[in-house]
Amino acid sequence: MADLNKLAEEIVGLTLLQAQELKTILKDKYGIEPAAGGAVMMAAGPSAAAAAPAEEQTEFDVVLTEAGPNKINVIKEVRTITGLGLKEAKDLVEAGGKVKEGATKADAETMKKKLEEAGAKVELK
Numbered sequence: 001m002a003d004l005n006k007l008a009e010e011i012v013g014l015t016l017l018q019a020q021e022l023k024t025i026l027k028d029k030y031g032i033e034p035a036a037g038g039a040v041m042m043a044a045g046p047s048a049a050a051a052a053p054a055e056e057q058t059e060f061d062v063v064l065t066e067a068g069p070n071k072i073n074v075i076k077e078v079r080t081i082t083g084l085g086l087k088e089a090k091d092l093v094e095a096g097g098k099v100k101e102g103a104t105k106a107d108a109e110t111m112k113k114k115l116e117e118a119g120a121k122v123e124l125k
Helices: 002-012 016-030 038-054 071-082 086-095 105-117
Strands: 060-066 097-103 121-124
Touching (some): 016 097, 060 071, 060 105, 071 086, 105 121
Antiparallel strands (some): 060 121
């Protein structure tokens, strides 16, 4: 049991790039493709899912799903939003994933609009 807790802590502590690498290894080597939302969504359980619709969502995650044809413009926009360096922003754009977590609805929609204008496909979660 202690080994499983340690493994869980290591997984939770992964950076976005490390998580993307883990996803690739699981897919290529073992044929396992994580479902959208991953283990975090499964851990919430049915009781948390039932309670969520009662409250209006106030914080949103801006998630990059596809860079699109103008990757350079998307990288520039990601750098503006996140303050990341060029390499980190490029890696994030290539891997996809959360650009910003816990943004207000207005801020999230503004970021989504700017990223889409740069050519990216973006979701708010």
